[in-house]
Amino acid sequence: PAATDDGVGSVVRVGVLCTVRQVDATPDGRKLVEYEGVRRVSIISITQSLPYAVANVEWVDDDAPSETEAKQIPELEGRVWACLLDIEKCSRALSSKRDAASALPPEIGKYAPKLDNDMTSVDYLMQAGGAAGQSIKQWMRAGSSVGKEAKSKSNAGGSAVDPYEAVARVMTPRRPELFSFAAASLLDLDVPAKLALLRSLDTAGRLQWVLSAIQPFQQELRTRYTLQKTLAGKEDKRD
Numbered sequence: 227p228a229a230t231d232d233g234v235g236s237v238v239r240v241g242v243l244c245t246v247r248q249v250d251a252t253p254d255g256r257k258l259v260e261y262e263g264v265r266r267v268s269i270i271s272i273t274q275s276l277p278y279a280v281a282n283v284e285w286v287d288d289d290a291p292s293e294t295e296a297k298q299i300p301e302l303e304g305r306v307w308a309c310l311l312d313i314e315k316c317s318r319a320l321s322s323k324r325d326a327a328s329a330l331p332p333e334i335g336k337y338a339p340k341l342d343n344d345m346t347s348v349d350y351l352m353q354a355g356g357a358a359g360q361s362i363k364q365w366m367r368a369g370s371s372v373g374k375e376a377k378s379k380s381n382a383g384g385s386a387v388d389p390y391e392a393v394a395r396v397m398t399p400r401r402p403e404l405f406s407f408a409a410a411s412l413l414d415l416d417v418p419a420k421l422a423l424l425r426s427l428d429t430a431g432r433l434q435w436v437l438s439a440i441q442p443f444q445q446e447l448r449t450r451y452t453l454q455k456t457l458a459g460k461e462d463k464r465d
Contacts, residue, residue, distance in 0.1 A: 241266070309437065
């Protein structure tokens, strides 16, 4: 009941807009749907219930960070990302299968902080895929007056024009927000905790919370990994 105290009727007010990535039919008639969350929404009103629900919604995004938080977010992201990479490394090493799949879902890497400073906003958008990436690919294949101008400036030694820089400026502030949610998806949370995360509007606070939640698991895996290496070394010496 507490989950729907702030709901619209019996529906929780805050939800997530998703895109369907894949649908697989099972022999017993069920459908397995793979989807990806895109952006949070808040339900204003439900306009239709049957045959499916239709609602009026508004976007829910994190608040703009303060000057102090803006400095904290990159550092927190780096710590969370390093922690997740270590978890992945230890999980692979501890797995009995040599071809063990990555412990991290692809969404983590998709929204993770980028270490390659030479990448442009076009690179980021194409890497992320979706409509923006496809539009860029078509533009690069077909060319345009803007593209010709960029190419001529680049050949002349000047800085190339990036026609998607405006889009990048809109998307960049949301990447840390999406990364924090992608990292949080690894945690085994109950419904109230998930709703609390969805309602939170503090990127830095959410990253700090995720970091505090995953560090004990990382330390446990790291201890097991170190112990396994030590025991393996002793076995090698005996042989």
